[in-house]
Amino acid sequence: xxxxxxxxxxxxxxPWVLREVELGLSAGSLVRITGSNxxxxxxxxxxxxxxxxxxxxxxxxxPRRTAYVPERFPATLPFTARGFLTHLxxxxxxxxxxxxxxAGEWLERFGAGHFAGTPLAELSKGSxxxxxxxxxxxxxPDLLVLxxxxxxxxxxxxxxxxxxxxxxxAAGGTVVFVDHDPRRLAGEADTAFTVEAGRVxxxxxxxxxxxxTRARIVASGGRPLPGGLPGSPSYxxxxxxxxxxxxxxxxSDTALRALLEASWHIHELTTAQALRGGRL
Numbered sequence: 001x002x003x004x005x006x007x008x009x010x011x012x013x014x015p016w017v018l019r020e021v022e023l024g025l026s027a028g029s030l031v032r033i034t035g036s037n038x039x040x041x042x043x044x045x046x047x048x049x050x051x052x053x054x055x056x057x058x059x060x061x062x063p064r065r066t067a068y069v070p071e072r073f074p075a076t077l078p079f080t081a082r083g084f085l086t087h088l089x090x091x092x093x094x095x096x097x098x099x100x101x102x103a104g105e106w107l108e109r110f111g112a113g114h115f116a117g118t119p120l121a122e123l124s125k126g127s128x129x130x131x132x133x134x135x136x137x138x139x140x141p142d143l144l145v146l147x148x149x150x151x152x153x154x155x156x157x158x159x160x161x162x163x164x165x166x167x168x169x170a171a172g173g174t175v176v177f178v179d180h181d182p183r184r185l186a187g188e189a190d191t192a193f194t195v196e197a198g199r200v201x202x203x204x205x206x207x208x209x210x211x212x213t214r215a216r217i218v219a220s221g222g223r224p225l226p227g228g229l230p231g232s233p234s235y236x237x238x239x240x241x242x243x244x245x246x247x248x249x250x251x252s253d254t255a256l257r258a259l260l261e262a263s264w265h266i267h268e269l270t271t272a273q274a275l276r277g278g279r280l
Contacts, residue, residue: 001024001025001048001059001060001061001062001063001143001174002023002024002025002059002060002061003021003022003023003024003047003048003054003057003058003059004022004057004058004059004060005020005021005022005056005057005058006018006020006021006022006047006054006056006057006058006059007019007020007021007054007055007056007057008040008043008047008052008054008055009055016055016198017040017043017198018040018043018044018047018195018198018199018200019198019199020057020199021044021047021057021199021200022200023193023200023202025048025143025174025176025191026174026190027142027172027173027174028169028170028172028173028174029169029174029175029190029191030165030169030174030175030177030185030188030189030190030191031174031175031176031177031189031190031191031192031193032176032177032178032179032185032189032191032192032193033045033176033177033178033192033193033194033195034178034192034193034194034195034203035194035195035196036196039195039196039197039198040195040198041147041178041195042071042147042178044193044195044200045068045145045146045147045176045178046068047059048062048143048145048176049066049067049068049143049145050062050066051068062143063141063142063143063174064142065092065139065140065141065142065143066141066142066143066144066145067135067136067137067138067139067141067143067144067145068136068144068145068147069132069133069135069136069144069145069146069147069149070132070147071147071148071149071151073128073129073131073132077120077121078119078120079119079120080116080117080118080119080120081103081107081112081115081116081117081118081120081123081127081131082100082103082104082107082116082117084120084131084135085099085102085103085106085107085131085134085135085138086099086100086103087099088135088138089102089103089138089139092138092139093139094138094139099138102138102139103116103134103138104116106134106137106138107130107131107134109134109160109164110130110133110134110153110156110157110160110161111130111154111156111157111160112127112130112131112134112157115127125152126152126153126154126157128152129149129151129152129153129157130153130157132149133149133153133157133161133164136149137164137168140168140171140173141168141173142172142173142174143173143174143175143176144165144168144173144174144175144176145175145176145177146165146175146176146177146178146179147177147178148178148179148180149161149177149179150179150181150184151180162184162185163253163254165177165185166188166253166254167254170254170255214246214247214248214249214271214272215246215247215248215249215252215255215269215270215271216244216245216246216268216269216270216271216272217233217244217245217246217247217252217255217256217259217266217268217269218238218242218243218244218245218266218267218268218269219242219243219245219259219264219265219266219267220240220241220242220243220264220265220267221263221264221265222259222262222263222264222265223262223263223264224262225258225259225262233245233246233247233255234246234247242267249271252269252271256269
């Protein structure tokens, strides 16, 4: 996905919020957007998600399946939590049964299954935010845009959202996010952009600047993995018929889950620092 000389202002004579934005997003990447309040971060996210159209310039290559979580969720819609998610799942191309099943799964995952039948208008802010996040993940988007999506979530739900982001990136999706907490997914972003005075410039990330944490997984047995493991790990034969995988620690949870689901036996899991592009 590419933005070329993109600008956005509201109204024919309104001030420019963004000008001359040039950036590209690649599949399977995690992108962090930073900047002070009022600099245009949310406007940039809405442009990326297709919620707003650029006033000038072009946006090309937006994935067909794009999902967006706003900072404030409109919880006054006339649905229950489950009904809203099922309805959106149908809109996104899922069958009724699959949409309902995924709605239940995501609500349970975020610790919200007990209010599946509660009208949206009766939910607390935190519970509404769980529904907002669930609707974005429901149909497996190719591009996920998160605008302060962790705000209002409890600790368990924040951890689940972190994990869902890692899983989506490992599966080849792109995630763009803004969060006020600098520790959020710290060191995991592939690219960072800073919005300042209506302009967007590329920053650096810890992943690009220096050492990164790698996980070493020693496993044996199990069924073949024709699709490969999340995170595209390197691998080599180990002792006694084992296989040794090396993967970015950010993808270790999803890689482990894939191995366990394929009935592999895990002998060892360790982590260490490796230079960018180097081996564990």
